[in-house]
Amino acid sequence: MTVTIAEVAAAADVSTSTVSRCFAQPDAVRADTRERVLEAARRLGYTPNRIARSLAVGRTRTLGLIVPDIGNLFFASIAKAVQARARAKDYAVFLADTDEQPGDEAELALTMAKQVDGLLLVAPRMSEDELTEVVAAAPAVLLNRRMDGVSSVAAAGAEGVRMAAEHVRALGHRHLALILGARNSWSSMERSRAARQACEELGLQLTEFGPLPPKFGSGVGAADLVLAAGPTAVVAHNDMVALGLISRFAERGVRVPDDMSVVGCDDTLLARTATPSLTSVSIPLDSLGRQAVDLMVRTLDQPGHRPAPAETVLESGLTVRRSTGPLRTQAAPPTATTTQPHRS
Amino acid sequence: MTVTIAEVAAAADVSTSTVSRCFAQPDAVRADTRERVLEAARRLGYTPNRIARSLAVGRTRTLGLIVPDIGNLFFASIAKAVQARARAKDYAVFLADTDEQPGDEAELALTMAKQVDGLLLVAPRMSEDELTEVVAAAPAVLLNRRMDGVSSVAAAGAEGVRMAAEHVRALGHRHLALILGARNSWSSMERSRAARQACEELGLQLTEFGPLPPKFGSGVGAADLVLAAGPTAVVAHNDMVALGLISRFAERGVRVPDDMSVVGCDDTLLARTATPSLTSVSIPLDSLGRQAVDLMVRTLDQPGHRPAPAETVLESGLTVRRSTGPLRTQAAPPTATTTQPHRS
DNA sequence: TTGAAAGCGATACCAA
DNA sequence: TTGGTATCGCTTTCAA
Numbered sequence: 221m222t223v224t225i226a227e228v229a230a231a232a233d234v235s236t237s238t239v240s241r242c243f244a245q246p247d248a249v250r251a252d253t254r255e256r257v258l259e260a261a262r263r264l265g266y267t268p269n270r271i272a273r274s275l276a277v278g279r280t281r282t283l284g285l286i287v288p289d290i291g292n293l294f295f296a297s298i299a300k301a302v303q304a305r306a307r308a309k310d311y312a313v314f315l316a317d318t319d320e321q322p323g324d325e326a327e328l329a330l331t332m333a334k335q336v337d338g339l340l341l342v343a344p345r346m347s348e349d350e351l352t353e354v355v356a357a358a359p360a361v362l363l364n365r366r367m368d369g370v371s372s373v374a375a376a377g378a379e380g381v382r383m384a385a386e387h388v389r390a391l392g393h394r395h396l397a398l399i400l401g402a403r404n405s406w407s408s409m410e411r412s413r414a415a416r417q418a419c420e421e422l423g424l425q426l427t428e429f430g431p432l433p434p435k436f437g438s439g440v441g442a443a444d445l446v447l448a449a450g451p452t453a454v455v456a457h458n459d460m461v462a463l464g465l466i467s468r469f470a471e472r473g474v475r476v477p478d479d480m481s482v483v484g485c486d487d488t489l490l491a492r493t494a495t496p497s498l499t500s501v502s503i504p505l506d507s508l509g510r511q512a513v514d515l516m517v518r519t520l521d522q523p524g525h526r527p528a529p530a531e532t533v534l535e536s537g538l539t540v541r542r543s544t545g546p547l548r549t550q551a552a553p554p555t556a557t558t559t560q561p562h563r564s
Numbered sequence: 565m566t567v568t569i570a571e572v573a574a575a576a577d578v579s580t581s582t583v584s585r586c587f588a589q590p591d592a593v594r595a596d597t598r599e600r601v602l603e604a605a606r607r608l609g610y611t612p613n614r615i616a617r618s619l620a621v622g623r624t625r626t627l628g629l630i631v632p633d634i635g636n637l638f639f640a641s642i643a644k645a646v647q648a649r650a651r652a653k654d655y656a657v658f659l660a661d662t663d664e665q666p667g668d669e670a671e672l673a674l675t676m677a678k679q680v681d682g683l684l685l686v687a688p689r690m691s692e693d694e695l696t697e698v699v700a701a702a703p704a705v706l707l708n709r710r711m712d713g714v715s716s717v718a719a720a721g722a723e724g725v726r727m728a729a730e731h732v733r734a735l736g737h738r739h740l741a742l743i744l745g746a747r748n749s750w751s752s753m754e755r756s757r758a759a760r761q762a763c764e765e766l767g768l769q770l771t772e773f774g775p776l777p778p779k780f781g782s783g784v785g786a787a788d789l790v791l792a793a794g795p796t797a798v799v800a801h802n803d804m805v806a807l808g809l810i811s812r813f814a815e816r817g818v819r820v821p822d823d824m825s826v827v828g829c830d831d832t833l834l835a836r837t838a839t840p841s842l843t844s845v846s847i848p849l850d851s852l853g854r855q856a857v858d859l860m861v862r863t864l865d866q867p868g869h870r871p872a873p874a875e876t877v878l879e880s881g882l883t884v885r886r887s888t889g890p891l892r893t894q895a896a897p898p899t900a901t902t903t904q905p906h907r908s
Numbered sequence: 909t910t911g912a913a914a915g916c917g918a919t920a921c922c923a924a
Numbered sequence: 925t926t927g928g929t930a931t932c933g934c935t936t937t938c939a940a
Contacts, residue, residue: 222917235928236917236919237926238925238927239918240918244919250926253925270918273917274615274932275917290643293637293833300635312679314657315659317644317648335615335656460837464837489635493807493834494838494839495807570933578911580911580934581912581913581935582909582910584934594910612933613934615934617935619935621936915935916932916934918932919930919931920931922929923926
């Protein structure tokens with residue numbers, strides 16, 4: 221049924237070692253021998269058994285990707301990029317979805333660690349202790365999160381928030397709301413910090429809401445609070461939350477963008493397919509995924525595979541993709557005079 | 565570094581066979597011996613090496629999942645369910661995204677076939693010839709598609725279309741547009757067939773558009789054609805296309821749902837997060853994924869693993885999830901009198 | 909109930 | 925440049 225290296229060896233009248241070499245280091249075999257072997261292999265339809273190879277070499281050429289929710293476009297986009305890049309480098313990808321249960325995350329990662337060469341972790345809410353444990357179990361790269369001593373690839377979230385703040389400032393707004401993401405979310409905390417600084421510098425009043433789970437419903441719920449507090453612009457933790465806000469605003473008769481500016485984060489399909497489309501901070505997720513794989517593979521393919529110095533890649537290609545489609549008027553036209561208010 | 569079965573055996577003063585048995589068939593070992601072995605295993609932190617086990621037993625406890633685009637919520641939802649169910653059954657999942665390139669699909673599947681126990685294929689556009697070849701390479705289950713002699717789990721798309729047609733009929737519409745999906749898409753063809761029959765029976769005039777790639781842009785493009793042709797209701801191939809339609813309708817000043825009814829398919833997050841939310845034919849994707857895994861595992865865990873009779877599961881729990889949120893008036897209120905027009 | 913030993917399919921070291 | 929063979933870690937007869 222399945223043709224092994226031994227059969228090829230027999231057919232080509234060489235030893236199994238030689239056949240193996242023909243695939244691993246072709247140069248170490250004389251040309252005509254190699255020819256003969258490859259021909260036999262082709263004729264017999266031989267393909268190396270990756271499992272057997274893995275057992276022998278101790279590496280699986282498999283990467284483990286752990287995400288909180290593959291049904292979330294943010295993570296799905298990353299997964300897509302990771303998968304594509306990994307395949308290009310001849311690595312297979314194990315996918316694990318933790319279903320947003322931070323408790324199981326570490327355990328799952330630990331289990332997976334034994335089956336793969338490296339772990340790609342998108343785990344915004346895993347504790348640093350757990351993370352430390354996981355990282356000890358296998359080479360790992362953190363996505364969209366940073367931690368000392370661990371390789372990571374993250375978007376410059378601070379930059380994104382600042383851009384969003386500048387955007388709403390340019391539209392003439394003075395009071396900005398920020399909807400935070402999940403409690404303990406690394407990127408959410410990062411954004412909160414960045415928002416405070418940006419608003420201070422831009423002379424914007426800032427009101428924060430949350431932390432809240434990054435879901436549509438959270439936006440729906442937060443909308444009324446925002447309305448009560450008085451901001452005229454909102455930056456939401458992600459696009460789903462932003463759409464939740466918009467939905468509730470519509471119910472309350474608050475028109476977007478006429479009465480209220482809403483800015484999402486991540487610029488997923490959700491933002492692009494809304495009518496009118498949602499202004500959103502665009503994060504190059506595919507680039508994030510690609511770079512994570514590259515970093516991982518670089519570590520793995522290093523000959524002296526031990527040192528593995530932690531390396532951090534900060535992706536900075538963030539942009540604000542502005543709403544398109546049938547807009548109505550903007551709330552407050554930008555003033556031509558430059559003012560520099562300052563608030564405690 | 566890594567603790568093996570031999571070390572456990574030594575520590576518990578038994579043979580490796582016994583240790584192995586303790587995990588594989590605990591009943592075949594005397595209680596106190598088992599106790600001693602498990603204790604030693606725990607103390608040493610032993611966990612069986614899955615690779616080695618795979619090599620020995622010839623099975624990997626890994627499933628391969630092939631999807632056209634994991635960045636598409638439809639497939640992501642399936643992937644999520646598959647992943648969860650597989651893990652529950654102690655199977656790992658290899659994910660492969662073909663990036664909507666039907667050409668590479670078969671090759672990828674063939675490659676994957678050698679590393680997994682079974683293949684879960686979401687490949688609406690793969691040719692039947694290729695499919696036949698793939699299916700010969702490994703046990704396979706088709707998702708959302710049916711083919712003779714191959715196990716599959718599919719949604720009753722016909723049922724969904726009929727429900728959509730009944731829905732718009734109930735709203736008083738007389739002329740329905742159907743936006744077809746990708747050329748060669750199995751489910752698209754299925755829906756077209758179902759739409760014709762349903763419209764005939766319901767006395768609705770039907771105009772079909774497409775085939776078109778199932779993307780937002782296709783909806784945008786089709787909107788003008790629909791407007792020109794006169795239907796007052798549209799059933800789109802999926803939610804993305806539906807949102808594209810709505811986007812363009814808005815630009816053209818056509819109000820949804822006042823002037824035009826739009827029904828999506830799949831009821832993804834996209835439909836739910838739109839404002840107002842999009843009426844969509846809801847397909848229980850998680851159930852599809854779950855059943856596919858169950859079917860696969862049932863086949864795999866069959867002792868006399870050869871026969872594997874093709875089995876088809878037709879998921880019929882489709883529903884129409886109606887738009888919620890700030891609606892405006894409906895176009896044509898349903899008439900109280902029952903009419904039964906008939907058109908050739 | 910337990911153990912010895914032969915694989916599973918490839919790799920890689922050491923000789924030739 | 926090639927071949928023999930031990931090895932990777934576990935499973936699974938077959939005997940004891």
